Structures are given as structure tokens and as C-alpha cells.
Amino acid sequence: MIVGAGLAAAKAAQALRDLGFAGRVVVIGDEADRPYERPPLSKGYLLGDQERAAVFVHGEDWYGQNSVELRLGSPAVGLDRAARVVELADGSRIGYTKLLLATGSTAKRAPGLSGVHYLRRLEDSDRLRAALETGGPVVIAGAGWIGLEVAAAARTRGCPVTVVEPAPTPLHAVLGPELGGFFADVHRGHGVEFRFGAQLSAVRDGVAVTSDGEEIAAATVVVGIGARPNTELAEKAGLAVDNGVVVDSGLRTEDPYIYAAGDVASVPNALYGKRLRVEHWGNALAGGEAAAKAMVGQDVVYDELPYFFSDQYDVGMEFAGFVAPGSYDRVVRRGEGTEFHAFWLAGDRVVAGMHVNRWDEGIGDVQALIRSRRAVDVSRLGDVSVPLSVH
Structure with missing residues (x-):
């Protein structure tokens, strides 16, 4: 069963x-x-x-x-x-x-907020899809993966979008400030406005009110806080x-x-x-x-690396591994613009990595590098002329 x-x-x-x-x-x-x-x-x-x-x-x-x-x-x-x-x-x-x-x-609920959308079930997506078709202003609480993907969908449909997030960057707890800033820039480039260091405190009469007192026009409010x-x-x-x-x-x-x-x-x-x-x-x-x-009785050792992917506008990414605030020493970036790899290192070992729009040298090489536990040469790791497979 x-x-x-x-x-x-x-x-x-x-x-x-x-x-x-x-x-x-x-x-x-x-x-x-x-x-x-x-x-x-x-x-x-x-x-x-x-x-x-x-x-x-x-x-x-x-x-x-x-x-x-x-x-x-x-x-x-x-x-x-x-x-x-x-x-x-x-x-x-x-x-x-x-x-x-x-x-x-x-989906975690935001206490005290009514008349808002959450996105976890198919019926939630049906309702939100219909709301976005109106083209009205959208306010999103939370700049995690759900919040950013909804922001991208709303902007693609022509809705004005404001994201309210208590952390200083999007995806702060997941990617840290180093890569959170990249995703903020991607969304700003598509017209999304951010209110960092704030939370939604109320929603009433087509207005979303932040914890610092700002009132933002909101035909649709989406809560994506985990x-x-x-x-x-x-x-x-x-x-x-x-x-x-x-x-x-x-x-x-x-x-x-x-x-x-x-x-x-x-x-x-x-x-x-x-x-x-x-x-x-x-x-x-x-x-x-x-x-x-x-x-059915087989011997199983479940040791899959955490993996996720996201698509936002023309940015596609894949991430493998695990990082938490304070668990890594540095981030090494390999490539520029919207085509690059990023690696999170603890000491001289890669513990997590992601690629953005680098499908020719994708997540498989990243996963192999993490699993190898090998010490890496940081200067070579960041050099796009050195294939990932040789690290």
C-alpha cells in the first residue's frame, strides 16, 4: 500500500x-x-x-x-x-x-493573510493561471524558487510584479548572496521590482501592505514561503x-x-x-x-545527490548537492553572463554546484565532481578552457 x-x-x-x-x-x-x-x-x-x-x-x-x-x-x-x-x-x-x-x-501558510494564492496543487495552479490572465498587478511574498518562477510566469503574461522578501537577496538560504544577486538581476532585467528586508503584513482592497508600511497595488497576491x-x-x-x-x-x-x-x-x-x-x-x-x-526485499542504499532545476524566462539552470548558510567557504564561478557554472567549496572540495544555460557541460559532470570528493585546483576549476571531466 x-x-x-x-x-x-x-x-x-x-x-x-x-x-x-x-x-x-x-x-x-x-x-x-x-x-x-x-x-x-x-x-x-x-x-x-x-x-x-x-x-x-x-x-x-x-x-x-x-x-x-x-x-x-x-x-x-x-x-x-x-x-x-x-x-x-x-x-x-x-x-x-x-x-x-x-x-x-x-505549502506553509502566512498567518493573518486571507484572499491570497498558494501554489502546491494542480487546482492551485488552475486558479493562479486564471488570475494571471487578467494582467493585473501581482505581489509575491517570498523569493524562493516558487516565488521566482511565478514572477517569471506573471511577467511573461504582462503582469506588473513586485516580490517581497525578508532576506537581502532571492534564494538567500539556498544559494547564498553570491548567486542570489544573479537571479535578482535576471528578474530586474524583466521588470520585476523587489522589496528586500520586508514581509507582507496585510492584504486588503486590492492593496498589499508590507511590514515597513508600504502599500503596493495587488490584483493577485501569491505566497511562496516554503x-x-x-x-x-x-x-x-x-x-x-x-x-x-x-x-x-x-x-x-x-x-x-x-x-x-x-x-x-x-x-x-x-x-x-x-x-x-x-x-x-x-x-x-x-x-x-x-x-x-x-x-520487495532488495538491498537498497539511497544516496542520491539532492538535485533540482528551474526555468525562468530564458534562463535554465540545474543544481546538485547541498549547501546551507555557513557550510561552505567560497563560491567559484566558471563563465560569464547568463552561461556559467558555480561551485560551492568547503575547503578544497566541491560540495554543490550548478550550471546556468551550460547544457553542453551540464549537471552530470558536476555530480561526478561532488561524488569524487577530490581536492580541486580553484584556478583550474574556474577556467572554462579546462574540461570539468578532468578535475
């Missing part, structure tokens, strides 16, 4: 069948839509470049053809570990032999939770019959020497398949 009906769940169900598992597979989700991918919700689908059908992981007929039962529109609300039974909100109870928790995450893992079911069942459901390197919880993957899983990472909970597409894609392998 799989609780959760996102990308990790769909990929786990697919992997179970691909691995030859012939038993019952049930996917339980609280949304009415079958499993879909979330990146298009702030990218191609929001822009109107992708049709609705393109966001779904599998075609509508795939589940029936592969004997995967979808129980949608009624969330799991209880987990009896002793009886190995999951209880749904509609009162039904379903037994399991192995259970995968792939419950994902939920997400929290959906751990309630695990917590009620007594499973260990620490910024996500605690699992081992095989994605197993302390209960030998229960696994977790995707946004909700807190997984030990040997490369960084700490637990990581990753909220991005790549983790759901790989984690669902890995969990399925573990559930």
Missing part, C-alpha cells in the same frame, strides 16, 4: 509492477486527480505552454491496465501498526503487508519524526513494515554526514523507485 498520490507514489507503484510484484497495490490520495508532477505547476503549465494532460505521471488507463488501485479524494487519517491497517477519512479500512508513506509536503512535510499520520502512529519521517539508508522506518520516500522522508546522507529532507522533483522520482525495491 502507498499513502500519498504524488510523483514518488506513482513511481513506486510503477516500480513494483516492473519488478514483478504481483500482489495488490493500492495508492491512497486526498486529491481528486491521479498522480501528477508538480514542476509544471509553476513552469510550463502556469505559463500556458503545457496542456493539463501533460502534467500527469501516467495516462488515465495505466492504473487499470497495471492493476493499481487508486483511492482518491479521501485521505488516510489513521494508521494501526499492530493490525497493519490504514483508516481513510471516509471510514474505510485497508490492510497492508508493506506500507510506503509518500505523503509529501504542504513547505512543511506532511508527517501527521506518522506522528499519530508513533513513528520517529525529525523534520520528516525518520528512515534509514534503505528508506525503512523503525517499523519493519513501513517505508517513507519523497518530500516527507528524512534520510541519512553519508556524503554530507547528516540527515537530509529534499523537497524536489528528482528526489521523488528516484525515491519512489528505491522504496519499491526495498519493499
